[in-house]
Amino acid sequence: MTELSKLRLTRKEAATLLGISTRHLDYRVRTGALKAVRDGSRIFLTPTALRQYASRDQVMEKGEALTR
Numbered sequence: 059m060t061e062l063s064k065l066r067l068t069r070k071e072a073a074t075l076l077g078i079s080t081r082h083l084d085y086r087v088r089t090g091a092l093k094a095v096r097d098g099s100r101i102f103l104t105p106t107a108l109r110q111y112a113s114r115d116q117v118m119e120k121g122e123a124l125t126r
Contacts, residue, residue: 063105064105065104065105066095066097066102066103066104067102067103067104067105067108068100068102069083069084069101069102069103072103072108075108076108076111076112083103086111087101087103091111092107092108092111093107093110093111094107
């Protein structure tokens with residue numbers, strides 16, 4: 059089973075697929091740029107949310123480092 063065929067991905071799995079750190083992924087979730095689902099105290103991301111985030115035109119914010 060590929061990662062994107064799962065219904066929910068962990069933060070680490072999602073960050074790996076996006077090519078970013080889990081810290082940057084947490085920042086994107088906090089700012090609302092990336093939608094996450096909470097199950098109790100755990101945070102999950104859906105493949106749909108990752109595809110939407112990856113397909114958007116990303117504009118760097120002031121002081122933000124280039125992640126690629």
